[in-house]
Amino acid sequence: MAFFSLIKVLLLCTASLSLLATLASGQNATNYLLSGEHLSTGQYLIEGNTKLIIQKDCDLVLYNSTERIWHSNTVHEGLGCYVTLQSNGKLVILDNKNDVVWDTVPIKPIGKYVLILQTDYKAVIYGPKFWATRNIIGSDDAVFATALNGPMGVSGAKENMMKEMAKIIEVMSDE
Template sequence: MASPSLLKTFLILSATLALATPSFADNILYTDERLNPGQSLTYGTYFLIMQKDCNLVLYEMSQTIWSTKSNGKGQNCYLTIQRDGNLVIYTGSNVPIWATDTGKYKGDFVLVLQKDRNLVIYGPAYWHTGTLTAGSTLNLSIAGNYSTGPYVVNRDHNISMVTDHSEK
């Protein structure tokens, strides 16, 4: 029987096989990462940019689709997704000027610019049935070198690896 950490590694590696290209993370912002002035997330013709005027704007080519309307409210602003799931724009002095007010749960989260141009925050699973039977077999195929972490994201899907196997 495979050890739990080996099984976890196999799950992570096999799930990443579904990723289309090595640049899959161009549309993802991970917990505690920053989108600094001039940086953007992209997916096809869509891009989300943290502008130098502190406005976070979603564009389709050159057309504005959505914005935080936070322009002029600070300097050297950056966007981050916190460990509580709150997506926040901070000034260079670390003063919040805009937030999604989604800071409810602790965990690792990702902001994803999806192919439908929707911005979505994904995070920890909050509930599951727990109905996987003991001794279930997972068929895995592994190829290539992949980095591990708490999430594997494939543009529209989020796979969360659970490592708590405590008995009741």
């Protein structure tokens, strides 16, 4: 009996170390970024085969599997870059000196925002206001948008989840 308890403890320790190693390596398995949060070099958002990653070369890239769909065109524009979602809805790439390398148009007002990587190959910022770019796959246009009146490119259970998140954000931004 003690042998099996020891095995359980070892398995729990192994699982915990795996989780810590995953977090320490900068990999996360989420498809969203909340305002005030950031992705460091090598970290990414993932949804199915779609990945939004801030690369070592300072380029923010949206991939579908291995195909680059969109990028910030900031290759070698800085060192130690990270991307953050600000409280005004602006997505910003900053270098290790906190100088702005790239950003989206400021959304305003100050509030609660969430960047969600969707199944339709778009990164979408949801919050109190609305802004969108063209959504043609393969175009060089940014694929960032904000929406409060419902999701773009999702359906079913995910659509309901997006609507609920939008309601929560609306309530939180009114506080």
